[in-house]
Amino acid sequence: xxxxxxxxxxxxxxxxxWIALAASFFVFPDRxxxxxxxxxxALFAVSLDIALGYAGILTLGHAVFFGMGAYAAGLLxxxxxxxxxxxxxxxxxxxxxVAYALSVMIVRAGELTQLMVTIAVxxxxxxxxxxxxxxxxxxxxxxxxxxxxxxxxxxxxxxGKTAFVYTFVVVLALFIVVRRMLQSPYGLALKGIHGNxxxxxxxxxxxxxxxxxxxAASAAIAGVAGALLAQTTEFVGLDxxxxxxxxxxxxxxVLGGTGRLYGGIVGAIVxxxxxxxxxxxxxxxxxxxxxxxxxxxxxIGSGGILGGLSRLVRSERx
Amino acid sequence: MTAAPALSVAGLTVAFGGIVxxxxxxxxxxxxxxxxxxxxxxxxxxxxxNLLTGTLKPTAGTIxxxxxxxxxxxxxxxxxxxxxxxxxINTLFAGLTPLEAVxxxxxxRDDLAGIWWRRLGGFPAVRxxxxxxxxxxxxxxxxxxxxxxxxxxxxxxxxxxxxxxxxPRILLLDEPAAGIPAGESREVFEVVDALPDDxxxxxxxxxxxxxxxxxxxxxxxxxxxxxxxxxxxxIRRNDDVRAAYLGSTHV
Amino acid sequence: MGIVVFDGLAFGxxxxxxxxxxxxxxxxxxxxxxxxxxxxxxxxxxxxxxxxAYGFGFPAALLAGFVxxxxxxxxxxxxxxxxxxxxxxxxxVLFTIGLVFASIATxxxxxxxxxxxxxxxxxxxxxxxxxxxxxxxxxLFLIVVGVIVVAALVLGLxxxxxxxxxxxxxxxxxxxxxxxxxVDRLFLATFTLGCGLAGFGGALSLGMLTLxxxxxxxxxxxxxxxVCVGGAGTITGPFLAALIxxxxxxxxxxYVPQTGGFLIYLLMLALLLARPNGLVVKKGAR
Numbered sequence: 042x043x044x045x046x047x048x049x050x051x052x053x054x055x056x057x058x059w060i061a062l063a064a065s066f067f068v069f070p071d072r073x074x075x076x077x078x079x080x081x082x083a084l085f086a087v088s089l090d091i092a093l094g095y096a097g098i099l100t101l102g103h104a105v106f107f108g109m110g111a112y113a114a115g116l117l118x119x120x121x122x123x124x125x126x127x128x129x130x131x132x133x134x135x136x137x138x139v140a141y142a143l144s145v146m147i148v149r150a151g152e153l154t155q156l157m158v159t160i161a162v163x164x165x166x167x168x169x170x171x172x173x174x175x176x177x178x179x180x181x182x183x184x185x186x187x188x189x190x191x192x193x194x195x196x197x198x199x200x201g202k203t204a205f206v207y208t209f210v211v212v213l214a215l216f217i218v219v220r221r222m223l224q225s226p227y228g229l230a231l232k233g234i235h236g237n238x239x240x241x242x243x244x245x246x247x248x249x250x251x252x253x254x255x256x257a258a259s260a261a262i263a264g265v266a267g268a269l270l271a272q273t274t275e276f277v278g279l280d281x282x283x284x285x286x287x288x289x290x291x292x293x294x295v296l297g298g299t300g301r302l303y304g305g306i307v308g309a310i311v312x313x314x315x316x317x318x319x320x321x322x323x324x325x326x327x328x329x330x331x332x333x334x335x336x337x338x339x340x341i342g343s344g345g346i347l348g349g350l351s352r353l354v355r356s357e358r359x
Numbered sequence: 360m361t362a363a364p365a366l367s368v369a370g371l372t373v374a375f376g377g378i379v380x381x382x383x384x385x386x387x388x389x390x391x392x393x394x395x396x397x398x399x400x401x402x403x404x405x406x407x408x409n410l411l412t413g414t415l416k417p418t419a420g421t422i423x424x425x426x427x428x429x430x431x432x433x434x435x436x437x438x439x440x441x442x443x444x445x446x447x448i449n450t451l452f453a454g455l456t457p458l459e460a461v462x463x464x465x466x467x468r469d470d471l472a473g474i475w476w477r478r479l480g481g482f483p484a485v486r487x488x489x490x491x492x493x494x495x496x497x498x499x500x501x502x503x504x505x506x507x508x509x510x511x512x513x514x515x516x517x518x519x520x521x522x523x524x525x526x527p528r529i530l531l532l533d534e535p536a537a538g539i540p541a542g543e544s545r546e547v548f549e550v551v552d553a554l555p556d557d558x559x560x561x562x563x564x565x566x567x568x569x570x571x572x573x574x575x576x577x578x579x580x581x582x583x584x585x586x587x588x589x590x591x592x593x594i595r596r597n598d599d600v601r602a603a604y605l606g607s608t609h610v
Numbered sequence: 611m612g613i614v615v616f617d618g619l620a621f622g623x624x625x626x627x628x629x630x631x632x633x634x635x636x637x638x639x640x641x642x643x644x645x646x647x648x649x650x651x652x653x654x655x656x657x658x659x660x661x662x663a664y665g666f667g668f669p670a671a672l673l674a675g676f677v678x679x680x681x682x683x684x685x686x687x688x689x690x691x692x693x694x695x696x697x698x699x700x701x702x703v704l705f706t707i708g709l710v711f712a713s714i715a716t717x718x719x720x721x722x723x724x725x726x727x728x729x730x731x732x733x734x735x736x737x738x739x740x741x742x743x744x745x746x747x748x749x750l751f752l753i754v755v756g757v758i759v760v761a762a763l764v765l766g767l768x769x770x771x772x773x774x775x776x777x778x779x780x781x782x783x784x785x786x787x788x789x790x791x792x793v794d795r796l797f798l799a800t801f802t803l804g805c806g807l808a809g810f811g812g813a814l815s816l817g818m819l820t821l822x823x824x825x826x827x828x829x830x831x832x833x834x835x836x837v838c839v840g841g842a843g844t845i846t847g848p849f850l851a852a853l854i855x856x857x858x859x860x861x862x863x864x865y866v867p868q869t870g871g872f873l874i875y876l877l878m879l880a881l882l883l884a885r886p887n888g889l890v891v892k893k894g895a896r
Contacts (some may be wrong), residue, residue, distance in 0.1 A: 099699055146883065152699040153642055154882060157838045160831055161875040161882075184638045205671035226466040226482065229455075233463050236452040242469045243412065243450070244525060245438030251473070258475075288707055295704055329715030335708025341689060358466035 059213060060301070066205055073201035077208045079313045081269050084212045086294045086305025087263035088218055093291070094300035095223065096255035097207040097235040099152045101287050102159030103165045106136040108282030110264025112170065115183045117271070123189040129211065130269050160284065167282045182278035185316055186271065194243040195272070204273035211269060212345025215262055216306075222258070223302060231255055235300070274295040292335065300346030309344050361487050365390045366411070366442070366529050372421035382583040383420070388529065391413050392559040393551075395574035397528070397567075401459035403583040404563045405447060408531050412444050415439050424529065438468075445518040447537050449473035449561070453507035455500055456530055457517050460564055461489040462607060473560045496520050496550055523554075530554070532562035536569065548573045565598030571595070579603075612743040614861050619664050620749035622856025623756025624818060626849050627811030628829075629836040630763065631683075631804015637780050637843015639695050639797055642702040646710035646833050647826035649716060653679040653809025654821040658726040668731040679809015684802040692797065710826045717823035728816040748817045755814065756849075759807070761882055763845045768804045778799060833860075835874070839881045854881075 065076050092098045110132030117128050146158050169175045177183055185253055190196045195203045222228055230251055234241050241248050271277045280286060289312075297308025319327050344351070373381045381403045388394055398402050398450045405513045409415040411422060413434040421430045424440045432440075443605040465485050466472040480487075496516050500508055505516060515535060522530060532551065536544030548569055551560060564570050570577060572593075577594045579586040587597045594600055632646040641847070656678030656682075657671035686709070694702055730748050737744040767773035775796055780787040787793050815821065832855060840851030855874060862873035 093700070099703065101703070130536055141400060146879070153636070153834075153838060154840070156642065156703065157834055158882060160834070160881065161878050164831060165872045165875045165879075168875075172532060203532040221478065222482075224478050225474045225475045226463075226477075226479050226485075229463045229479055230467065230472040231461075236454050237450055238451045240446075240452065240468075240521065242414070242434050243444055243446070244440070244464050244466045244521065245435045245443075247435055248474065255473075270698065290702070292707075297698075298702075304512075325715040325718045329719075330712045332708040332711030332713075332715060335688065335704050335711065339694070339697070339705040339708070341823075342701070 048289050055303075057169040057215070061112060063209060066202075066209075070200075073205045074354045075313065075317055077201060077205045078270075078288035079309050080205075080208045081210045081273075082290070082293060082311035082313055083306040084215060084269070085263055085266040085290050086297065087216060087302075088259045088266060088310050089306075090299060090302070090305050091222075091262070092256055092259035093294065094304065095228070095235060096252050096259070097230045098147060098252065098256055099155045100147075100159040101291065102161075102163035103154055103259075103290055104282050104286035105159075105163050106140060106260040106263035107267035107270075107286065107290070108277070108279075110267030111137065111281045112134050112183060112267075113215030113264070114268035115186045115277040116176070117222075118186045118188055119183070123187060125191050125207065125272050128188075128272055129265050132264035132268035133261045136267075137257045141253060144253040144256040145231070147256060148249050153356055159287075163282065163284055163287060167279060168286075170279055170282055177277075177279075180279055182276055183271075184276060186275040186277070188272050188275065197275075199250060199297070202271070207248065208269050209272060210220050211265065215265060219262065220302060225255075226254050227251070261356055292331070294345075295338065296345055298347030298351075299352075301345070303346045304345055304347050311346065362390060363423075365392065365425065366561075368411070369421050369423075371407070371410060371417050371422065372531040373415060373417045375404065375513055380412060380541060380561070380583050382418075384580070384585055386578060386582075386588070388559050388561055388583065390528075390559055391556045392414045392561065393573060394559075394561045395577045396561055396568045396580060397565070398586075399496045402421035402580045404580055405533055406583075407580065408533050408561075408563070408585055411437075411531060412442065420501060438525055441526070442531070443522040443527040443529070444524045444531040445533055445535055447533040449511075449514050449518060451514060451517055451521070454505060456503050456505055456609050457493055457509070457520065458486075458502040458515065461492055461524050462486060462521055464521045465489055468525045473499060483571045492520055496523075512543050512546070515539055516550065519550060527558060529559045530561070534561065534563050534565065536564065536566070541566070544569060612741060613745065615857060615862050616743070616745050616753075617749060618857030619853060620746075620752040620818065620856070621860055622623040622853035623752045624811055624815055624835050625832055625856055626756050626852035627759060627814065628677065628808045629840075629852060630834045630845065630848050631801075631807045632760075633837045633842055633844065633848040634776070634780075634839060635797075635801055636837055637841075638776065638800055641691065641695055642699045643691075643706050644703060644834070645713065645826060645831055647803075648681045648713035649683050649712055649805040649826075650808040650812030650829075651713065651821070651823075652682045652814065653812030654816055654825065655717065655721060655726065655812075656809065656811035657816060658728060658821065662727060664729065665884020667869035668734075671701050671816075672810060673829030675813025676810040679812065680802050683808070684798065686805075687798050691801065695797070701784045710830070713826055714823045717825075721823065724824060726805035726816065726821045728821075730817045734817075737854040752814060760845060760849045767845060772796075772799070778818055782884050831875075835878050839878055839885075841885075 045135060058096045064174070066073070069076060089103050091101055113132045113135050114165070116130035117131055146156055150158060157324045171179055173179070191203060193206050215299055230241070230246060233246070234248055236249060238248060267281055268283065293308040294305050295308070296312055297304035297306065316327070368384055368386045370382045371381060371521055383476065384407065384592050396407070396426040403536050406415065410417050413432060415462055417430065421428055423429065423444055424437065425439065429437055429440065455463070461473065462479065466482070471485065473480060490499060490502065493502050495519055496519065498513060498516055498520060499602065501513055504515065509517065514587045515538070519532070519535060535551065536547045540546065544566065551562065554560065574591060576589065577591055579594065580598050581603055585605055587594060627652045627881065628647070635641055635643060653675030655674040660666045660674040661668070661671045692725060694705060706780045734748045734751050737746055738854065767776060775786070775791050776792060779788065779793055779796055783793060811822070835855055836848050838846035840849070858877045860872045866873065
């Protein structure tokens with residue numbers, strides 16, 4: 042019999058979770074770089090969850106928006122305007138608009154076609170970034186980014202303190218927006234489309250429009266995650282756009298649990314910590330076990346970490 | 360002058376490749392109608408409903424809602440004009456509760472479902488209406504149970520609740536009692552019977568007892584064409600219908 | 611121009627050999643398989659080992675490639691894939707990505723990250739002159755093999771009992787099952803044959819592509835592209851698509867080398883937009 046939590050208890054748990062994340066700043070002062078990376082990966086995975094877990098769009102090219110956001114923020118800084126928040130806003134708007142335009146091809150297509158279109162767009166964008174060496178630095182990456190202080194007051198320091206706090210605040214703010222979105226009538230409509238598209242048509246729902254918005258929102262947030270990476274590491278590499286990164290974020294999300302709001306965050310923490318732990322071993326070793334793990338997670342069908350937890354603990358329904 | 364029928368269909372035809380599934384059907388559904396659409400399996404009944412809702416595009420013919428030609432409009436536009444349906448096979452949201460599902464249907468009807476910046480809880484009118492609708496269908500005690508865990512008969516009622524949430528003027532019911540044991544199917548039809556008089560209803564049903572009890576007019580479809588149309592008494596006496604469809608069944 | 615078309619055809623024939631099994635299994639079972647290239651890689655390594663370590667000839671190597679692909683395919687089908695036919699496409703994607711990772715790591719462990727040595731047998735070596743162009747014998751051999759296989763598959767699908775069962779199951783699985791066709795066994799046989807052909811293609815690819823552990827990932831998009839553009843569940847569709855992709859890729863890299871490989875992706879997007887269900891639509895699909 043699953044343990045039932047009252048709704049208030051669940052909310053308290055959420056607050057505690059974020060306090061614990063914030064507290065990691067003091068507990069692991071020498072691992073701030075890793076912690077910042079985890080937060081960025083978490084935001085990226087949450088963004089993917091909107092498209093994949095809620096809207097049901099199968100994509101293997103989400104890194105396109107992550108990388109696009111990273112390059113946008115990096116290039117803006119190099120072009121002479123290194124104010125961090127403007128960079129985030131640019132990434133958000135640019136990725137949202139590009140995704141909205143691309144979504145025409147994606148929302149009506151079957152799963153295989155969605156997969157192919159997202160892979161193909163990813164490959165094209167990587168190649169463009171690779172060829173446009175004068176702008177993007179090509180395979181050397183975009184170097185020499187130097188950000189202005191956050192809000193004109195907080196310099197990015199060598200120890201990554203500002204980077205962590207800045208990332209934490211941005212990730213939390215966007216997470217609150219996403220959380221609100223999924224509790225809204227629109228969020229319910231997304232669950233409806235994911236649950237039974239045929240019925241949504243019969244209810245008169247403009248299904249394609251709803252999905253296009255979800256894809257754009259998802260991409261915009263992925264863009265911000267990429268921009269955060271560019272600003273906090275002051276470097277953008279081609280790998281930010283690559284299919285490897287698209288696959289990694291998919292793995293992170295599935296590891297945590299899709300369609301569960303916190304799945305991306307939990308997945309990012311576990312994946313990054315484990316990856317960091319095994320970083321000294323050979324990459325083949327990591328790849329082998331990751332592969333076996335993926336096969337196992339599908340065969341066992343656990344619904345990720347949160348899926349497993351939800352069988353033990355239930356919350357009251359609204 | 361009589362008022363325009365709620366729904367009128369003229370010469371409606373659809374062919375898939377060489378097969379004519381619906382052939383030159385002409386039919387009026389007056390305001391407040393309780394029409395039954397009967398016919399053997401494969402007669403084209405569900406295809407006809409799919410044409411009416413815009414899921415399929417006709418090869419020829421017109422569909423009008425009131426005075427307006429909707430033949431070229433998509434499903435959404437027709438729903439907005441008051442035409443909704445239920446499905447023969449449960450087409451529900453297994454993961455949502457009935458309360459959530461009906462709230463969603465109401466939100467879509469009122470164009471609130473695009474709102475992403477406010478909580479669903481911030482729309483008490485939607486919730487109240489959903490609860491009232493579920494009460495009227497005696498589903499309220501199941502309102503917070505995930506749909507997938509509901510008994511089959513309750514799911515059939517939820518099918519109707521979702522269609523009613525759109526506040527339809529025309530309601531198409533595709534075998535609303537399909538799969539329910541005979542004794543319980545009456546409950547579904549009592550819901551249909553209790554609908555307000557300004558809703559026009561067309562229902563597909565195989566159980567002749569239910570048809571003759573609840574329909575005011577009956578349309579018989581065979582091989583995609585209308586074989587006969589009339590009151591239950593006329594259909595009962597119609598020799599063509601007896602020969603072609605009812606066969607030796609005593610009714 | 612001539613040489614571009616010729617090399618494109620040869621690459622296309624290779625793509626077809628490897629991808630045709632993927633196309634049939636996707637059409638038959640709706641199984642999204644990103645790991646198909648792993649079976650081709652298995653065939654490639656088997657052929658390489660048979661030739662380099664045991665000193666067998668090229669024909670034996672091709673046979674070994676087919677057998678390695680078929681055996682590994684059958685094993686994976688029986689152990690895992692048959693439980694995933696009804697799963698959500700996302701789960702199929704994840705599982706097959708996992709399989710790709712595991713196969714890459716395994717190949718690296720046993721064979722190292724570098725390319726496998728291969729020498730084309732003397733009777734297929736060298737060039738021949740045709741209409742003023744110097745064309746490779748080996749690539750002509752690839753084209754001939756591709757044409758023979760496509761003809762055999764089309765005939766086999768059309769004329770044999772096994773082919774009729776596949777066609778029935780692609781059309782309507784439920785009815786096929788109702789007609790007494792053992793669909794589970796049919797799936798296994800089809801998957802095995804498809805992986806065997808992939809292994810055969812992998813062995814042939816030794817003479818044209820580079821075989822190293824990242825093979826399944828490097829060419830994954832090409833295989834999927836062939837299926838997606840050609841339409842899942844047919845033979846002629848993937849054949850046409852493979853030739854288009856092959857020629858398009860070679861032409862793109864030949865005429866506009868600076869834009870590299872991405873012309874082929876543009877081509878695919880255009881084809882997908884124009885024919886969302888593929889070039890040759892399988893029967894029964896609307």
